[in-house]
Amino acid sequence: MGIYKWPSSIVREAETLLRNFLWSGNPSRKKGITVAWEKVCKPYSEGGLNIRRLGEINKAMLMKQAWNFISGKGYFADYLRHKYLDKNGEIVKYYKHSTIWPGIRWALQEIKDKVRWIVGDGKSVDLWRDNWLGESIQHRLHLTTELKNCTSKVSSIVHGQEWKIPPQLQRILEEAQLQVDNRHTPNVAESDMAVWIPYPHGKFSTKSAFEMIRKKHTQVGWSKALWNGYLHPRQAAMAWKINVNAIETMDNVMKRGIPLASRCCLYAMKKMKQRGKLIKDIWNSAVIATIVAIWKLRNKITHEEKDLNAKFCEKFIENQVKVTARLSKATGYNNLEKLKITREWQIILKPPPAPIIQQCSWKLPEQHMMKINVDGASRGNPGKAGWGAIFRNSRNEVCLTVCKGMGIASNFMSELQGIVESIEMRLARGWDNLVVESDSKAVVQALQKNEVPWQFSTSWRKIMQRVKETLLDTDITAKRGAGLLDTIMTSWEGRPPWLDRVESPYEVYFRFSNM
Structure with missing residues (x-):
């Protein structure tokens, strides 16, 4: 799929086989009550089964070839450009026999406007x-x-x-x-470096290409309740079919022209009304397990004509709930009412992990060194963002305080921009010896791996040519920066009046976190 463009007829036939296998277990047998394939081929968060359309996979993989055609430096990329670009650098408009070029040309239409060059x-x-x-x-x-x-x-x-x-x-x-x-x-x-604009780090990937070209849908609120680590996949699949109305209810069967006499399971509906709130208070997944159990029992009553007593129904539902409880990673409740409910269902809850208490302290920079504490903040992530920085010397004197607004950005981008611009300010002032501290693990790892977003790649390369930074802690200035307008920067020589506290090198602090 990454070499040739598949004919649309082949894609349709292959997806028909996949659809039949998904619903009936047999590629050649069609099932009556299903969901449109387009609705199935959506991410979990959008109400689908996380299956990808073959046509979109084909195009995303060919976009990799198109990316190499534009920015590749190997012999094959040079050969393609020499063959399919004219002397003016335009793609040739006349026919040249090739089995792979039609697919690359097709993918170029999607990729050409998403490439930018860093000179x-x-x-x-x-x-x-x-x-x-x-x-x-x-x-x-x-x-x-x-x-x-x-x-x-x-x-x-x-x-x-x-x-x-x-x-x-x-x-x-x-x-x-x-x-x-x-x-x-x-x-x-x-x-020169080509950057892939849709991806923050500027590196092209087939995954990001697929995400760009696929058809987007509205996210649904119930997806996280189904697709998780503690719910059995069979139960999750059954609950998904219920949500998208793809089960053989009396209404759905009769809509297809099959006459049936209605035999609704009145007892199950009554028990759901009595127990619904109780089950909801246990776990959301327990609700799904109960719905699946009710559906299975309803089928036995409707199709096998069996009479099941109340004790049997309750036992069946209880077993399903206990299976879910064993698979769950949830820990014990700190509420007496909820604890009473779990005891009624005879569910043994895992104790919550003890909090991790970490002792930490702020250290003075060494003699003739300047320490910058940088932090970014975003109200919404992404949302209205800003960053702040405090410059302190080896005598714990605040030499400079800076806040800057960024407009709409994420925590990651605000933190990173704060680090880059703080170092650039230091270079402009001639402060050569420097230590930078940040509490963002993601930013630290990105800088260590040299995976800086392309917007800052040139600035970061210049910085690395002159200095080597150590990264590790500021919060008040960042929140103040998030309240500023885009690109507005305020700075104070020394300590501003609103900065009522800074870390002291003579005090011990504690950080509480869970596993």
Whole structure:
């Protein structure tokens, strides 16, 4: 599927076999009461069974080939570009025999607007046709035939680590309302880097490509109650069929023209009303187990014409609830009413884990060192965000306090931007010896693995050329930064009046957390 474009007829036939096998267990046998395949092929969170459409898988895998065609550096990528690009850098419009090119060309339609170039030496980036300014000049000005014989690369306007833009080109950029991003200055010592815009780190993956092209649906609230580690998959599947109305109820069977006499299980409905609230108070999964049990008993009464007494019904439901309780990772309740309910059902709950108490302290930086404590905050994650930083010296004196608003962003991005911009401020002030502390494990790991989002990749590479940072703790300034407007920065020389407390190196602090 990652080499050729599958014909639509093959995709339809293959999905028919999959659909029949899912519902009947036999690829060649169709079942009467089902759900539309499009509704089945949705993530769990959107009410589906987390099955992927074959056509979308085919396109996502071919997008990997298209990505290599645009940004690959191997012999095969060079061969494809030499064969299917004309001398102007445009895709050839005439036919060339190939079994793989039609699929790559099909996928290029999805990928070409999602690629941006971070300029290094500029030798791989087309000045007019590639996106290195947020949008290509060709696309912004709707240029087609005007670019014939225009083959300049961005390297023609790169000198060392600076831009040298001719006045004529500057006027064109102003007309197109495009401007060079000062965060991404060129560097002739590095190669150009293509970034995948939909993914924060800028690295292309088939998974992110599939997520971009698949059809999105509204999320449902009941999905987390079904697909979890403590509910048996058979029970979850049955509950899913009930939610999407794909079971052989009297109404569904009669809608298909099959006459049946109604024999509703009145006792089961009565017990559900009596026990519904009680079961709800135990666990949400217990409700699902009860619904499945009721359905099974109803089928025995309806189709096998068996008379089941109340004791048997209660025992059957109780067993299903206990199975769920054994699989559950839930711990004991701290509420007497809830504890009474679990005892009535004879459920033994696991004791909650003891909290982990960690002793921690804030250490002064060494002599002639500056320590920056950085923290980011987002009201909603993502939501209105900002970051804050406190600069302190070896005498525990607050030298600088900074808060900045970011607009809408996540906690991760606000924390990362705070670290990058704080270090850049330090470099601008000439503070050479530095220690940076952050309480975000995700940000620390991203920096250690060099998986910085592409928006900050150029800035981070420049920083790493000059300094080596140690990352580990600030909160008040971040919350204040989240209240500022986008790009608004406020700073104080020394300690601001609203910063009523900072960590003391002479005190011991404790952090409480669970396993």
